Amino acid sequence: MFSSEFLLTAIVFLPAVWSLGLLAFDSQNKESMRYWTVLGTALTFVLTLQLWGSFDPALATMQHKFSVPWIPTWNVNFTLGVDGISLPLVVLTGLVSLLAAIASWSIDKHVKGYLILFLILETGMMGVFLSLDFFLFYVFWEVMLLPMYFLIGVWGGPRREYAAIKFFLYTLAGGVLMLIAMLMFYFNGGMSFDLLELANIAAGKGKVASFSETLQLAAFIMLFIGFAIKLPSFPFHTWLPDAHVEAPTPISMILAGVLLKMGGYGIIRIAMPLCPYGAQYCAYFLVALGVFSIIYGAFAAMAQTDFKRLVAYSSVSHMGYVLLGLAVWRIQDGKTFNADYWAMGINAAMFQMIAHGISSTGMFFMVGVLYDRVHHRDLNKFGGIAQLMPEYSGLAAVIFFAGLGLPGLCGFVGEIFSVLSCWNFDPLLAIIAASGVILTAGYILWTMQRVYLGPEYKGPHPEGIIPFLPRERLVAYTLVILAVVLGVFPNVLFKPMDKSISGLVQSMSHTYDAHHGAAATVQTTQVTQ
Amino acid sequence: MDFQSLFQQFLSGGGTLQASTYRSLVLFLPELILCGSIVAMLLARLTSLDKCIPTHWFALLGSLGAFIAVLAQFWELSIDGQPSTLLFTGLAVHDEFSVFFRGFLLFFLVFVVALTVLSGIPDQEDAPDFYTLLCGAVVGMMVMSSANHLLMLFLGIEMASVPSYAMTGFLKGRRQSSEASLKFVVYGAGAAGVMLFGISLLAGLTGTAEFGLLGERLHSIFANGFTASHPEARIAILALLMISVGFAFKLSLVPFHFWCPDAFEGAPAEVAGFLSIASKAAAFALLVRFCMSVTGSAAGVVQGLSLTMGLGLGTLAIITATFGNMAAYSQTNAKRMLAYSTIAHAGYMLMAVSALLVLRSTTGSELAASPEQMKQAIEGLLYYLAVYMFMNLGAFSIIALIRNQTFSEEIDDYKGLIQQAPLLAVGMAICLFSLVGIPPLGGFYGKFFIFAAVFDATRVHWFMWVVLAAGGFNTVLSLFYYVRLAKTMCMDVRPVDARQVSMPSNSPSGMYVLLVCGMVLVLGVIIQPLSRVANHAAAAFF
Known part of the structure; x- marks a missing residue:
């Protein structure tokens, strides 16, 4: 229906252009500005659906790719494109933004400024997922920083300024590392920022010689730190509980639903294809880190008394599965061993990202609904909500079970497949990761018991508890339906992702086996002789 | 005759x-x-x-x-x-x-x-x-x-x-x-x-x-x-x-x-803004030309001298940037803070000259840097200066305009300015974040070009890695005090007894602020023209 150029550019820039329209509104006219924003995010979401519709799942290559020179003196191009890895995340971004915009009715302070920043944030997120030029990627990555800083810092909770600066600082520090890695690739990759071209060079098929092993390792470590901060993975996760707790509900939804995925996406899109050797070198460490994050996040969640902080730590735990799934690249005798399991791991990681995008968005929303009514989040002061708000509690239960990983809901698929693929990598780590599920069940069930069950609500503001509003109902039902659909028909997601992921796995394992693995084997045989 | x-x-x-x-x-x-x-x-x-x-x-x-x-x-x-x-x-x-x-x-x-x-x-x-x-x-x-x-x-x-x-x-x-x-x-x-x-x-x-x-x-x-x-x-x-x-x-x-913070605090903000930009720019022009002249001529490049000067300037750049950023942190006067920020930025810009000389020292050896690479170092410096002109001028002019209404240049008196004069607060935030170097604001590109030149020079001498790392570290470091000012203006609540500040965007001053801060944004989106002009100017040496 639309040309590729128009469709992708519109998805990226429509929200930002839409935010200009807000300037024309009167600041007191809050209601119309909110509707205007919802309309903008809805249009963007429709465009992302259109993108999904025109996407051919049988192709492993980039689709709708186009490139326009931006800074020719530095060979920077405005290159956008989509493949099976970025497509689900783009659609997820569109959806979560729309839902967060609907949830933004709870914001009543400086509405105009809030909505403008919100829309600019959406542009940044879309740009990150769609850009295929490293420089452009970096620009969009940082573009998200400023709106996020102000959204947390102005509209957040009591410790908002601390949380905002912490978020800013962590991401900026990661960004500087990414910048240095970017320069490494630029100067060693024939003055190019094109991610596909750089990946070709890394695979030994480019115009210039492949990146040296030292370079790949150094760059991978820098990139990984940059992305692990966003992911977040232990030990770079400490900004997350603060940011999540202090951010207003819609922003928490975006943080958990989309921003955390950028870390995982960055690893798949940039860190791994550009430094296959580095990725393989660090594989065991990454898997172990993922497993540790799972367990650590679960234990930390269990210890929380703040409802939102609990959900925040559960994100650390759940994103551990992503790291685990991405890195299960097993090498035996200098060759990639059972690459299919690795492909399954990446598929699982991608699925887990989307599933977590739905379940944690839902969890934050559910917490927010409750907070709007009783103005506190202390788990020990809840109880008996199920009797006062039966519909809400039922929907919340589904969302929390989805987070727990109950079969039939979206959380299960990602967790089970990443643990399965890990068995091929290292059974011990797989066992530890699997036991994380028990801990997850522990804290989620315990939370539900403390909040929803019980005879009566004894906490503050019992008079504030009113039934579900239609607006809230819309958001909750959408998320619940998606959680069920993805749990029952996971193929909806696997189908578009599969080709791109197996293409990536093939190319990386070939590269490793041909350039690094074989050489390693020769060396070991020489040593043994 | x-x-x-x-x-x-x-x-x-x-x-x-x-x-x-x-x-x-x-x-x-x-x-x-x-x-x-x-x-x-x-x-x-x-x-x-x-x-x-x-x-x-x-x-x-x-x-x-x-x-x-x-x-x-x-x-x-x-x-x-x-x-x-x-x-x-x-x-x-x-x-x-x-x-x-x-x-x-x-x-x-x-x-x-x-x-x-x-x-x-x-x-x-x-x-x-x-x-x-x-x-x-x-x-x-x-x-x-x-x-x-x-x-x-x-x-x-x-x-x-x-x-x-x-x-x-x-x-x-x-x-x-x-x-x-x-x-x-x-x-x-x-x-x-x-x-x-x-x-x-x-x-x-x-x-x-x-x-x-x-x-x-x-x-x-x-x-x-x-x-x-x-x-x-x-x-x-x-x-x-x-x-x-x-x-x-x-x-x-x-x-x-030592003269800089005192002079900036004592001078009117307009003069401080003028000094921080114009005299820096002229001094850098002279420095580049002088260094290019003494380190060599058509007859050949004095490799040792060029390398030593480059590394020396690099060391100076590291010390200057780090010191400037550290000292800026504890300032309570906006102009004094910006004076230290000016010092830090001189450090960043000096990194470009340092990279230039280090690259130049390879002339005639097998590692020789192409003129294009050296041109990029100068181009980075020029781009940085051009953006720096707008962002620093924006910051100083906003300080001057606020001073005209509140008679104060203390950071504490800027609290919650966004509620009374959103234009000034947002304009200041744009200038400050551009000074940190966050895309899509112009300051990022200047910094990026300079870091790229420094990175390019790392293959000549390992010390340039230290310079690059210091540059990155300082970027993070500088965030603290710039954000503190932005936070004071945009997030704090304006005290009731504070003087009223107003700056409608259709007044001449408002339009001036819009223009200058708008240029910071424009230079962050449309990079090519200025980049080409800078490259052309750098060609004078090659």
């Missing part, structure tokens, strides 16, 4: 690359226009003409006219691709690089004059004095940026400095202002003395003061490699060190920066 032949020589003298006196004067036209407007301002006061025509019109028209003249020169150069021309028998040089900086300074002068008109410093009575000093300083800076002779170097620096001293103390009634001015003078005089001694050593040693010949002579002095064992070599190194003291003073590099 009779009059006829004198006149003939005036019209068509000179050699292949040397312009005749007449041609020199034509190419010197922008400076002459500015000088003319200075004279006109003084005469206007003499004849009481300034009572009916405000003096700022003279300054504005003069700087605009001079800017247009430079534009015409730039256009001419860009078409013909001429080699550089020597003016006034080799005292000055006319090439893309000098034209870029002269245009930069005049463009900036237009903005500064506009700002002073809007903010009302100086008043009617003092206006001729102020604008005379301002334009005089710019003439000096323009001389700096086209100097091709040690004498012109010194002359330019002094011509730029002396009016600056007077402008710093322009608020005559304020003790602080006078104190700042005195500090500035004493430091300036000291630095100038040391520099002059260095110049005389260098000129005495090499027997020439022309930049074009210095490289050759030094090349023969260091013919047996770069060692200090030879007495002549020792004197040369000493001379270069002493000259660099003068540069360090102008660039406010640690440890010659």
Whole structure:
């Protein structure tokens, strides 16, 4: 229906252009500005659906790719494109933004400024997922920083300024590392920022010689730190509980639903294809880190008394599965061993990202609904909500079970497949990761018991508890339906992702086996002789 | 020699690359226009003409006219691709690089004059004095940026400095202002003395003061490699060190920066903004040209000297950037904070010069950097300066506009300004985040280009990794204090007893802020034109 150029550019820039329209509104006219924003995010979401519709799942290559020179003196191009890895995340971004915009009715302070920043944030997120030029990627990555800083810092909770600066600082520090890695690739990759071209060079098929092993390792470590901060993975996760707790509900939804995925996406899109050797070198460490994050996040969640902080730590735990799934690249005798399991791991990681995008968005929303009514989040002061708000509690239960990983809901698929693929990598780590599920069940069930069950609500503001509003109902039902659909028909997601992921796995394992693995084997045989 | 032949020589003298006196004067036209407007301002006061025509019109028209003249020169150069021309028998040089900086300074002068008109410093009575000093300083800076002779170097620096001293103390009634001015003078005089001694050593040693010949002579002095064992070599190194003291003073590099915070705090914000940008830019123009001249010529590059100077400047850059950022953190006065930020930014920009020299030191070896790579280092510096002009000017002009309404420059008095004057708060936030270097604001690209040049230089010498790491570390470090100011303005609540500030966006001042801060954004999205111009200007050396 639309040309590729128009469709992708519109998805990226429509929200930002839409935010200009807000300037024309009167600041007191809050209601119309909110509707205007919802309309903008809805249009963007429709465009992302259109993108999904025109996407051919049988192709492993980039689709709708186009490139326009931006800074020719530095060979920077405005290159956008989509493949099976970025497509689900783009659609997820569109959806979560729309839902967060609907949830933004709870914001009543400086509405105009809030909505403008919100829309600019959406542009940044879309740009990150769609850009295929490293420089452009970096620009969009940082573009998200400023709106996020102000959204947390102005509209957040009591410790908002601390949380905002912490978020800013962590991401900026990661960004500087990414910048240095970017320069490494630029100067060693024939003055190019094109991610596909750089990946070709890394695979030994480019115009210039492949990146040296030292370079790949150094760059991978820098990139990984940059992305692990966003992911977040232990030990770079400490900004997350603060940011999540202090951010207003819609922003928490975006943080958990989309921003955390950028870390995982960055690893798949940039860190791994550009430094296959580095990725393989660090594989065991990454898997172990993922497993540790799972367990650590679960234990930390269990210890929380703040409802939102609990959900925040559960994100650390759940994103551990992503790291685990991405890195299960097993090498035996200098060759990639059972690459299919690795492909399954990446598929699982991608699925887990989307599933977590739905379940944690839902969890934050559910917490927010409750907070709007009783103005506190202390788990020990809840109880008996199920009797006062039966519909809400039922929907919340589904969302929390989805987070727990109950079969039939979206959380299960990602967790089970990443643990399965890990068995091929290292059974011990797989066992530890699997036991994380028990801990997850522990804290989620315990939370539900403390909040929803019980005879009566004894906490503050019992008079504030009113039934579900239609607006809230819309958001909750959408998320619940998606959680069920993805749990029952996971193929909806696997189908578009599969080709791109197996293409990536093939190319990386070939590269490793041909350039690094074989050489390693020769060396070991020489040593043994 | 009779009059006829004198006149003939005036019209068509000179050699292949040397312009005749007449041609020199034509190419010197922008400076002459500015000088003319200075004279006109003084005469206007003499004849009481300034009572009916405000003096700022003279300054504005003069700087605009001079800017247009430079534009015409730039256009001419860009078409013909001429080699550089020597003016006034080799005292000055006319090439893309000098034209870029002269245009930069005049463009900036237009903005500064506009700002002073809007903010009302100086008043009617003092206006001729102020604008005379301002334009005089710019003439000096323009001389700096086209100097091709040690004498012109010194002359330019002094011509730029002396009016600056007077402008710093322009608020005559304020003790602080006078104190700042005195500090500035004493430091300036000291630095100038040391520099002059260095110049005389260098000129005495090499027997020439022309930049074009210095490289050759030094090349023969260091013919047996770069060692200090030879007495002549020792004197040369000493001379270069002493000259660099003068540069360090102008660039406010640690440890010659002490004047900077005091001068900025004491001076009106407009003057501080002017000094922080124009004198830095001119000093960098001179520094690049001087370094390129002494480290080599067509005959060859003094590799050891170039590398040592590059690494030395790199060390200085690290210390300056780190110190500036650290010291800025604890400031409570907005201007003083920005003064330290200026010091830090001088450090970043110095990294580009350092990378340039390190890359240049490879000339003639198998690792040789291509001219394109060295051009990119200079391009990074020029882009950075151009963006820096807008972001720093934006910050200082907002400080000046707030001062006009609250009579305060303390950060605490900026609390919650967004509730009363959103334009000022948002404009300030844009400038500050651009100073941190966050895309899509212009500051990021300047920083990126410089870091890219430094990265490029890492393959020559490992120390450049340290420089690069320091640059990255400082970027993160600087976030703290810039964000603190942005946070104060955008997030805190305005105290009830605070003075009312208003700045509608359709007032002239509001439009000025919109324009300057808008340019910071535009330079972050449309990069190519300026990047090309900068690249073209850098081509003058290759």
